[in-house]
Amino acid sequence: MSATMKAMSYAVYGGPEVLELTERPVPKVAPGSVLVRVKAAGVNPVDWKIMAGGLDPFMDINFPVTPGWDVAGVVEAVGFDTPEFQVGDEVYSYGRRDTVQGGTFAELVALPAAIVAHKPAALSWEHAAALPLTGMTAQRTLDTLGVSPGETLLVHNGSGSVGRTAIQLAVLEGVRVIATASAKNHARLRQLGAEPVEYGPGLQDRVRELAPDGVDAAADFAGGVLEDTLALLKPGGRHASIADWTVLQHGGQYVWVRPDADELARLSLLVEAGALVVDVAQTFPLEQAADAFRASMSGHGAGKIVLTPFTP
Template sequence: MASAYGGPEVLSVIDATVPEPGPGQVRIAIRAAGVNPFDHKMYSGAFGADPAKLPMRLGAEAAGVVAAVGADATGPAGPVHVGDEVIAYRAPGAYATDIVVPASSVVPKPAGLSWEQAGGLMVAGVTAVHVLEAIGLGKGETVLIHGAAGGVGLVAVQLAVARGATVVTTASPAKHELLRELGAVPVAYGPGLADRVRTAAPEGIHAAADLVGTDEAVDVSVELVTDRTRIATVAGFQRGARAGIRLLGGGPGADPGTEIREAARLQLTEAAAAGRLRVVIASSHPLRDAAAAHRESMDGHTTGKIVLVP
């Protein structure tokens, strides 16, 4: 919980009573919760600093075991029962040991995923699906994905490859081997990026996704993609707005893509269950060390997802 606006030092763990689920609700004993950049933006003041919103519970996704159910607790995959292993998204306040959410937020956890992988799947996954839908990526096209080694990026790469696209990605050289394993053509970011992308994709780039939020990502995308409706950002909202590209997610003026993201949940669990989608975990931290997890996330150089384990 954030007790004030500021940096990770404002985070603390408190004791609170968890209510019993009401009609259409379930209570989940959490095994892992995903950490996302949006979480620390909420209390950093990036989206405003209204004191009425404090103290602020954090988190949006979790995986765990259903501990109690209210009447008519039915999720997208059917009735939810005590003992079910599930993934919850949207799950406000998921940084917790237990949480009550609408049953409509709950989908079955694939048996082959660890708790950490399940807890870190949804936000990255639904964001990746939203991005690829927004830019209209199709079979035989070439897409440029900036920040491809992050949580969203690694999922987006796999989904784009599965669509039959050629995927050129930007990442630091230490992460290129993993991206190649996933079917991408990696290039290093930094000065000369546009020329390196042209070399990697001599027939051109049809669409681009900025998942890192740098001016370089937006500028290179605009330089290489003629149709700005086929460029999207989930992080560079100010620069993206000035460039006239698509803004996606929870930022100012962005398209939240609610219906696309809700529909993506079962697609993602099906792909993960079938082994078509890997969830790469960068690190896991105890819930009490959420501040350390946020400092790692804010560094911006992780490979995959960071998760909290109560």
């Protein structure tokens, strides 16, 4: 194996222009970890928010940084005492670590076995890389809210990847879902089982038309919607956000999902049963990661953006 690999990296905070194709050392394979050859890497808004310095107050950043937390690939090597995996296994992961440096936008990435799961055979590489962070975030949010069959859940930003997954998971549990989205995405949300409403001014009236007594719970995957959420909740209603920590001051919960192979395996079971679908909007080769970030920043709402291996 070569001592170096291709990776997209940045040495300073900034926009997509700071990303560049670099040669980086192949990661060491620690005991209890696996080295994964990247077949696809998901793009998440947090990737370019970190690159812009948005998480500097909360996470240690060691430059140069290879971004990326989502990955699907093949196990290339295993560390000592890693019985869960063998070379050649197809795996996927939400690969966040406590320090930001060695991410998934590279030919190879080393990850602790505890956050790696076997890839469902039903998923392509691209669809597998699109699921971990968004899927686990949706799952954790619904677990936090404790939604039950027969309840009504309001999903802010139902057309985003987290929202689409949350809709499906809630519907599977017998929950009625009202989801906000632009009109162009309403048809897709209906297919997933939600009742779509246009976001923006007048939202409270539109939701009240569907749920005159209000909603039992609200999941905020957008930010900036706390006033609407509080106005639409029934007495004793629950709310959680992944985008607005001020919910903590108003009886809500702030969700920051943790990497966990067991939690990812819960989603794998649903995928294998045909009960959960993943939408991929666009793919780019890894060397075009800057263009992928620009596409992600545009808020297209048609599914995940995924990076594929470097062009030979």
